[in-house]
Amino acid sequence: MKVGIIGCGSITKFRHAPEYYENPYVTDIVFYDRNPERSQALAELFEGQVANSIEDLLEDDSIVAISDCSSNESHHVFSTQALLSGKHVLTEKPIALSVEEAEKIIDAQKQSGKLLMVDHNQRFTRAHQKAKELIASGELGSVLTFKTNFGHGGPESWGVNKSNSTWFFKKDRSGYGVVADLGIHKLDLMHYLLDDQITQVSAFQGALDKVDENGNPIEVPDNIVCNLRTAGGRLGTASFSWTYYGEEDNSSTLYCEKGIMKIYHDDEHQLEVLTHDGERVRYELEAIQTNDNQTNTGVIDSFVDSVRGEEDLVVTGQDALDSLKVVVALIESAKSGYVKDVF
Known part of the structure; x- marks a missing residue:
């Protein structure tokens, strides 16, 4: 091919x-x-x-x-x-x-x-796939609430020019800053894990620390914090940041009827389940890919297999549109100060 x-x-x-x-x-x-x-x-x-x-x-x-x-x-x-x-x-x-x-x-x-x-690659990690399997099994009952985070030190060290002139800081090119760069991954992930749709949001955003090549605050948010409600009535919070300067945070926590599921909180055990009766089960699966730790995402292999007719698409255009709608609603909420409906 x-x-x-x-x-x-x-x-x-x-x-x-x-x-x-x-x-x-x-x-x-x-x-x-x-x-x-x-x-x-x-x-x-x-x-x-x-x-x-x-x-x-x-x-x-x-x-x-x-x-x-x-x-x-x-x-x-x-x-x-x-x-x-x-x-x-x-x-x-x-x-x-x-x-x-x-x-x-x-x-x-x-x-x-x-x-x-x-390329919503978080669907492909072994920890997230195992988490989806456990949710579907009903072992922990339904997911009631959740929180998710994605933050690192910013895209200026990732881009080709390795400077704060990066296109990620330009509104006309990146659109929505950190929420379209990092946040959209976790919004899509919540849709995937919960088999549910985020339908209502509120948010605060800001360009708190990043400056462009001229020393001016960037045109898009480098931080956003969010409240989320799903069609199924679940409530969640999310934080997305380009100013986590100590270490990357790509973690999620799901609070269920019969316990808690912690994902990517621990480097050694990427998935941890704490049941309501005190049992603790740890899964050692794989480290999540970071900008400093490039590993095979599985995205290309899956795409190629789909082109070959060997498997169905894991992420469709409609999936991506659903997550984009949440991003747009979050930005509108942050600007207006009002709760926004996604649909």
Whole structure:
């Protein structure tokens, strides 16, 4: 299978390209970036080819699937074009910067009949999959409340230019700051684990510490704290941050009728269950991937298997749109000071 990648930044270099390169069904990778030196560098690193234009990439009939790793504001353009060019598409999150743009991509998917998957990679970790299995088993009863966090020191050390001029700090390119970068992962995860939909939110946000290349506060929030209500009546809280300077926090806690489930609170035991009668069960599964600890996410392998017809998509365009709607509602709530309905 020959694949293409649009955008040759860090997400391509450290995740998409190496995972395609290691997949036994992928024979070749074609790279495109508006900065030709970036695509050339990755083509050399991963023994691939370079497309000189987006048209060359999309018009290549030998390319079966494409990863859209462009910055957020371009997803609705490139993913739509790729689908309508007859390619299966894996796009980075968020699927788009607006509901209307996301719906444009989903409409293109329906029109083309090709697959559309979005890189919400937290669904693939062994701890989260085990947690979903335990919830489905009913061992702990129903989940009543939950809290989830995702924070690290910020994207300026992750991006290609390794500076605070990063596009993540620009409103026209990243859209919603930390909530679209980190928060959307955990919102999607809660939908996945609970098999439920967040329908009402309130939030506070702020640019508390990050500054741009000119020393001015960034245009998007570097922190947001949230209250969440689901269609099933569950209540939750969430905190997403680019200012956790000591260590990354990617943890969740689910409070159930018969106990508590703690996920990624402990480096050695990534899942811990505490029952109402005092039993403590610890699971040693796998460390979660971080910017400093790059491991195989499972996303590319799953996408390739779906293209091959071996499995159903784990994350659909509709899943991604549902999470984007929560992000939009959170930003609206934080700006207005009012509780917002997602639907």
